[in-house]
Amino acid sequence: MQQRQLGRQGPMVSAIGLGAMSFGGIFGPTTEAESHACLDAMWDAGITFIDTANIYGMGVSESVIGRWLASRRVPVTIATKASIVSGPPRRIDNSAAHLRAELDASLKRLGVERVDLFYIHRRNPDEPLAEVIGALRDLEREGKIGGYGLSEISPETLREAHAIHPCLAVQNEYSLWSRQPELGLIQECARLGVAFVAFSPLARGMLGHVPLRLDQVQDGFRGANPRFTEPNFSRNIARIDSFREFCSARGWSVPATALAWVMSRGDHVIPIPGTRRAERLREWLPLPSLSAEDLAAIEAVLPAGFAAGDRYGDHQLQSIERYC
Template sequence: MQKRQLGPNGPHVSAIGLGAMSFGGLFGPTDEGESFACLDAMLEVGIDFIDTANIYGMGVSETVLGKWLASRKPQVVIATKASFVADPVRRVDNSEAHLRAELEASLRRMGRDHVELFYIHRREAARPLEEVIGTLSRLIEEGKIGGYGLSEVAPYTLRAAHAIHPCRAVQNEYSLWTRQPELGLIQDCARLGVAFVPFSPLARGMLGDTALPQPTDGFRAANPRFTEPNFSANTQKINGFRAFCAARGWSVPATALAWVLSRGPHLIPIPGTRHAAHLRQWAQAVQITLSPEDLAEIERILPVGFAEGARYGDPQLLAIERYC
């Protein structure tokens, strides 16, 4: 597995990481044995970077990881996040008291005394950025975290935060059907030496070898891109990409990840799965080299802005910074 650096003075990690959201049951019932098999397969293919969060299953994902870490004792790099408060209504809290308490709880669940990367899951707009970065800087000084990250932020927040204390990584949605980070965020990460970590690089399951059935429940069922008429239109367009991949003997998810990797050496995508077979399939992305002709054809089939429907519905936009 190729390696890429996780931000300024950060560790070198596998070019592809593993998103652990589904270990918490957010995309259907989760099974500990299945999750362990997926994590074992992750090590087999050379992936050593795991991304989780305190709210994935309200601690379930981190608990599963903790049990697996204790039984396998692997050399892996872990990122986790905090900021969301679910009760009584969902809100964002970047206070020092909240971030410290949630980090300590995450460390207990995972059986660790530190994590290599700790994100604020969303920025709390009303709280001064200097205060938030000050908290994260102290956690670094205390050895609780190796570096801090920002999630779903705009370029101006990255620039301001990095000027206070160097940021290790920015995590935003990025894939063939979500290209907003190309409007300055990917470029600023490169200029500052910050890793850009695309989540949902496989378009929330749309970029698979077979067409995804229209979701009827959960997050995707309320997402504009998965409701009609958008869902059918998006499926039809992606079918053209499937034909492109099949003609070259490449799997669709591996090709989609190869495209993300081609966007810059500082990109470290974190596709999510709890299925070992899926992981082994998309991990083949590092074996695909897209030629200029391939990239031009992909752009013709799935041009920037091809997706119909917003990437989030209005109720899903809590604390997401917009910059276009």
């Protein structure tokens, strides 16, 4: 597995990570045995970077990973997040007290004394950024985190935060159907030496090995997302079918090709596809080597902005920094 650096001051990690959101049952029921089998397949594939959060299953994802780590004792790089308070009402808390308390709980569930990367899951604009970054810097100096990250933020927030204390990584949604980060954020990360961690690089399953059916995405999360509701869903399936034909003609896996495309956007870009099933993870590899001609052909099949519908519903966009 190719390696990439997690920020200019961070560790080397596998060029593809594993997003562990689905371990918490967010995309359908799962079992700990199924999640552990997926983590075993991850390790066998050479993937050493795991991304989770306190809110994924309200601690379930971290606990599952913690028990796997305790039984396998393998050297992996762990990232987790805090600041979303589920409520009701749902709110964002970036206060030092909240971040510290949630980190301590995450460390306990994971069974570790530190995590390599700790994100604020969303930014609260009502809390001064200097105070938020100062709290994260304190956690780093205490040895509880290797560095901090920011999620779903704008280039301007990154510039301001990085000037206060260097940031290791920014995590935003990025894939063939969600390309807003190309409008400044990926470039700013490269300029500052910050890793860009792309979540949902397989379009929440739309760029998986097998086409999704409408009934499969009525899981409470995707079901409230405009891209997964009709008539948008059928339009998106039809567009992606053309990409499937492109991959099939070359003997390439659809998810592997989609991941290779994300990785082609810069040496600092690290996709973290998510799954809870070992068999799905195995479909990600091997990655095809994409030539300039291949990239141009993919752009013709799935041009920027092809997706019908917004990537989130209005209720989900309230805590996301929108800069375009």
